[in-house]
Amino acid sequence: MPITAYITHPSCLLHEMGAGHPECPERLASINDHVIALGLDGHVARLEAPRATREQLGRVHLPAYVDAIAQASPASGLRYLDPDTALNPHSVDAALHAAGAVVHAVDLVVSGAHHTAFCAVRPPGHHAESRRAMGFCVFNSIAVGAAHALEAHGLERVAIVDFDVHHGNGTEEMFSDDGRVLMVSTFQYPLYPYSGVDNPAPNMVNIPLPGGAGSGEFRAAVTDHWLPALERHRPQLIFVSAGFDAHREDPLAGLELADADYAWVTRELMAVAAKHAQGRIVSTLEGGYSLSALGRSAALHIRELVTG
Ligand SMILES: [Zn+2]
Numbered sequence: 001m002p003i004t005a006y007i008t009h010p011s012c013l014l015h016e017m018g019a020g021h022p023e024c025p026e027r028l029a030s031i032n033d034h035v036i037a038l039g040l041d042g043h044v045a046r047l048e049a050p051r052a053t054r055e056q057l058g059r060v061h062l063p064a065y066v067d068a069i070a071q072a073s074p075a076s077g078l079r080y081l082d083p084d085t086a087l088n089p090h091s092v093d094a095a096l097h098a099a100g101a102v103v104h105a106v107d108l109v110v111s112g113a114h115h116t117a118f119c120a121v122r123p124p125g126h127h128a129e130s131r132r133a134m135g136f137c138v139f140n141s142i143a144v145g146a147a148h149a150l151e152a153h154g155l156e157r158v159a160i161v162d163f164d165v166h167h168g169n170g171t172e173e174m175f176s177d178d179g180r181v182l183m184v185s186t187f188q189y190p191l192y193p194y195s196g197v198d199n200p201a202p203n204m205v206n207i208p209l210p211g212g213a214g215s216g217e218f219r220a221a222v223t224d225h226w227l228p229a230l231e232r233h234r235p236q237l238i239f240v241s242a243g244f245d246a247h248r249e250d251p252l253a254g255l256e257l258a259d260a261d262y263a264w265v266t267r268e269l270m271a272v273a274a275k276h277a278q279g280r281i282v283s284t285l286e287g288g289y290s291l292s293a294l295g296r297s298a299a300l301h302i303r304e305l306v307t308g
Pocket of ligand 1: 164165166243245286287288
C-alpha cells in the first residue's frame with residue numbers, strides 16, 4: 001500500500017487562543033488518535049513541517065501584512081487580530097509551519113516521493129485574506145501551497161476543493177479570475193463569513209447549502225457541480241481545504257454530514273486525481289470542532305488518501 005505523508009509540527013500544539021476556544025490543540029490529538037485506531041500508522045510517513053518563507057507567503061499575502069503579523073506576536077498573553085482570532089507567543093510560529101507544511105507537501109507530491117499528503121496543522125487558513133487575518137486563520141496555507149505549485153513547480157492548472165462548512169473567502173479573494181486555479185466548494189449559507197454568493201468569478205464553483213442540509217444535498221452538489229467542473233479543468237494537482245465542521249455533531253454550524261460522507265468525497269477526488277493529476281492530492285486541516293467527529297472523519301479521509 002502506498003505511504004501518505006502526514007505533516008505536522010510541535011508548534012501547532014502550542015498555539016492557543018484562550019480557555020474554551022473551539023479551535024484548540026486537542027483537535028490534532030484527536031485526529032492522531034483516530035489515525036492510530038484505524039490502523040493507519042504503518043501507512044503514513046510522519047514528517048515535520050518547515051516554516052514557510054517570506055517569499056512563499058508573499059505570493060498570496062501582501063508583504064506588509066506578513067511583516068505586520070510577525071510584529072504582532074506577543075511576548076506573553078494574547079493579542080487579538082479579530083474578535084475570534086488571537087495570537088499567543090507561539091501562534092506566529094505555528095502559522096508559519098502550517099503554511100510551510102502545505103508547501104512541503106507540494107514538493108513531496110510533485111517530486112513523486114508521496115502521492116498524497118495530509119497536513120495536520122493549525123491555525124487553519126482559508127478565511128485569511130491577502131491583507132487580513134480572520135475566523136481563526138492567520139496565513140492562508142492552502143493558497144500558499146497552490147501558489148507554490150504554480151510559481152515554483154510551473155504547474156499550469158490546479159484545483160482547490162473546500163468542504164469546510166464555512167465559505168473559504170480568503171482563498172476566493174486570492175484566486176478569483178485566476179484561470180489556473182479552479183475552486184469548488186460547498187458551505188452553509190447564511191453563515192459566517194456570509195460570502196460566496198455574490199457574483200463569484202467563473203473559476204469559482206460555489207454551492208451554498210441551507211442549514212439542515214445533509215448527505216443527499218452534499219453528494220448532489222459534488223456530483224452535479226464539482227465533478228463536471230473538475231473534469232473540464234483537468235487539474236494537475238488537487239488541493240483540499242479539509243474542514244470537518246459540516247458534520248452533524250459539530251457545535252458551530254448546522255449541516256448534517258456523517259463520517260461516511262468524508263470517505264465518499266475523498267474517494268471521488270482520488271478518482272479525479274488518478275485520471276488527471278497522477279494521483280496527487282494535498283489536503284490540509286481547516287475547521288472541525290467536535291473533537292470526536294473531527295478525529296473520526298479526518299481519519300477516514302486520510303485512509304482514503306492512503307488507499308484511494
Ligand atoms: Zn469552518
